[in-house]
Amino acid sequence: MISETDEAMKRVRTGVGGHVSRLRRLLWLSFGATFALVSAVVASQREGGRGQSVAVPEFGDRVDVELVIVDVVVTDRARQRVLDVARDEFVLEVDGRQIPIDQFSGPQVSAPDSGHARALAANQAPADLGHLLIFLDLGALDGRTAREFVEQVRSFVLDPSHRGARISVAVFTDMMQLIVTGAEDTLDIEQAFDEVVRVSGRGSLLELERRHIEEQIRSRGNFRFSSGSADSESAREIANQIRQLAEQETRRHRRMVSALTHWTSTFGGIDDRKSLLVASPGFTADPAAYLWDLLDMIDRSGGASGPVRRGSLQSTDLTAASDFERIYRAAQDARVTVYAMTPTASAPVQAGAEHRSLGLSTWTVAPRDSAVADARANLTRLADVTGGQAFVIGPALGEQLQSIAADARGGYSISFLTGPEAGFEPHSIRVRVTRAGLEVRSRASYRRYRATERREEALAAAAAAGLVNGLMNLTIQSGDASSPQDRKSVLSVPLTLRIPLGAISLREDNAQGTYSGMVEARFAVSDSIGDLHLGEPESIAIDIPATDIERAREAFWVHRSTIEVTAGEIRVGALVVDRATGDWATAATSITVP
Incomplete structure (x- = not known):
């Protein structure tokens, strides 16, 4: 008997409009060992579902301890990695209180005797980069800057000394597009970078729009002096243009940060080293601050009093500021080290010769563009709180990128145990060394995860990156795609x-003559444009006649479902949780949907 239930998808990655995917769950359970065994199970279900009355213990969050790993880089005053710091020279503080270090591991390379040799070891030895995530904000970078960044990063990634790196690339314009995930093959990486180059950067168009509004404001200053009129209608029109630009850019910044937050969180279930390269001018909650300040300055000049100031706090989106705090937490919780890369081009000097005058009645120079500095500072802070660094996209970027490899070669790992007493709130981390003259970089906080959060992270990692926990040896097989009659664009x-x-705990029920268990299954889909969708958990009751239990332990329980997606390359992840023991595992498969 087949029953069908439609479940709305939980969207966990944002930034995609018009691509709504959902999981259609077919609650059809059969047993996939031999035909005789399948018949026995079906017969038992027809007789009233024997074994359904067996109480299977529910699994919740177990009381356990968690090992918190902190990646640490130690440098001297010359910014060279220091490779010979002993365990007892590190001091670890959580919430301002010193705690013991439970586990410790040193750099990938050993420390030679001389200082010069130590520097060479940290800068030239082969490096295991682990997972390298590359994110380009093409909605704000111009084409030239984007191409320069891609070529420099391409050379860095394909350096033969960077062994075993797994490369993931995503770009953002108005939405996030996942180019490649976990690529190790040189050809796949080359093709990914080639595809990024073909996506045009839109930063130049954004700058032209800003300059156009700025010219209107400056023209207004000259008009006021020549006519003696304040022209309130013109002021309202300009204010509306600024407001529209501010709302448009604030929404884009929030979408970008949200997409980056979800993508970063996806890798939280991976224990390897994870580095995130973010190429962007940054993000700010007040992108039109300079234009508001310029308009206010002109309207207030030449008189004892002027209109109420329209910039600063009045134009700051406090919700966006809250979103920014979320990415800071998410990156630290996922143990991702962020390297911020901003363009060299800064806003021109507002009082320079390339700008029209503010008007003879304006008694001061134009203000500095605080939004540029604020956006850069917010991105730099993301690097600081995760133990990374901030670089500039320019001719020296190739040399600066080598610093990422040096961090991987020369980094330390210190760990401590935490239990239920820590709760699930964020806690501050501070790492320092007792040796004088050394500086330490590490993430600034951690948070314990609930068991449900960790499993959801693992499911997301399976669907988005193909990274699985193979404890149960789960497998996923797909059939041929078909198009529903009522939805032509969906397959x-x-x-x-x-x-x-x-791999499943089965409990014997002598009265019923069965062995019973309960598992929870959940699917996730990463679609062809990189959007990630999580389905709802589904409980699966397993009942095996006692006479077949020995054969059953060598066989499989088969669960069938249907997903609805658009055409393209997709990846499906599955999570199975044994409700009796709490053991869980994931599986993943890639599917080409024609």
């Missing part, structure tokens, strides 16, 4: 999830 893809029964 249905049947899935078969095989769960080895030998």
Whole structure:
């Protein structure tokens, strides 16, 4: 008997308009060992579902301890990595209180005797970069800057000394587009960078729009002097243009930060080293601050009093500021080290010769563009709180990128245990060394995860990056796609999830003559444009006749579902949780939907 339930998808990655995907769950449970065994199970269900009355213990968050890992880089005054710091020279503080270091590991390279040799070891030895995430904000970078960044990063990534790096690339314009995930093959990486180059940067168009409004404001200053009129209608029109630009850019900044937050969180379930390169001018909650200040300055000049100031706090989006705090927390919680890369081009000097005068009645020079500095500072802070660095996209970027490899070679790992007493709130971390003259970089906080959060992270990592926990040896198989009659743009893809029964805890019920268990299954889909969708958890009751239990332990329980997606390359992840023991595992498969 087949029953069908439609479930709305939980959207966990934002930035995609018009691509709504959902999981259609077919609650059809069959047993995939032999035909005789399948018949026995179906017969037992027809007789009233024997075994359904067996109480299977519910699994919740177990009381356990968690190992918190802190990646640390130690440098001297010359910014060279120091490779010979002993464990007892580190001091670890959580919430201002010193705690013991439970585990410690040193750099990938050993420390030679001489200082010069130590510098060479940190800068030239092979480096295991782990997972390298590359994110380009093409909605704000101009084409020239984007191409310069891509070529420098391409050379860095393809350096033969950077062994085993797994490369993921995403770009953002008005939405995030995932180019490649976890690529190790040189050809795949080359093709990913080639595709990025083909996506045009829109930063030049944005700058032209800002300059156009600025010229109108400056023209207004000259008009006031020549006519003696304040022209309130003109002021309202300019204010509306500024307001529209501010709202447009604030929404774009929030979408970008939200997409980056979700993408970063996806990698939280990975224990390897993770570095995120963000190429962007940054993000700010007040992108039109300079234009508001300029308009206010002109309207207030030449008189004892002027209109109420329209910039600063009045134009700051406090919700956006809250979003920015979320990315700071998410990156630290996911143990991702961020390297911020901003363009060299700064805003021209506002009183320079390339600008029209503010008007003879304006008694002061134009203000500085505080939004540029604020956006850069916010991105730099993301690097600071995660133990990374801030670089500039320019001719020296290639040399600066080598600093990422040096961090990987020369980094330390210190760990401590934390338990339920820590709760699930953020806690500050501070790492220092007792040796004089040394500086330390590390993340600034941590938070314990609930068991449900960790499992959801693992499911997201399976769907987005193909990274799985193979504890149960789960497998996913897909069937041929078909198009529903009522939805021509959507394709249905049947899935078969095989769960080895030998990995599931089954409880004997002598009265019913069965062995019973309960698992929870959940699917996730990363679609062709990089959007990630999580389905709702589904409970699966397993009942095996006692006479078949030995054969069953060598076979699979089969769970069938259907996903609805658009055409293209997709990846499907599955999570299975044993409700009796709390054990869980994930699986992933890639599917080409024609």
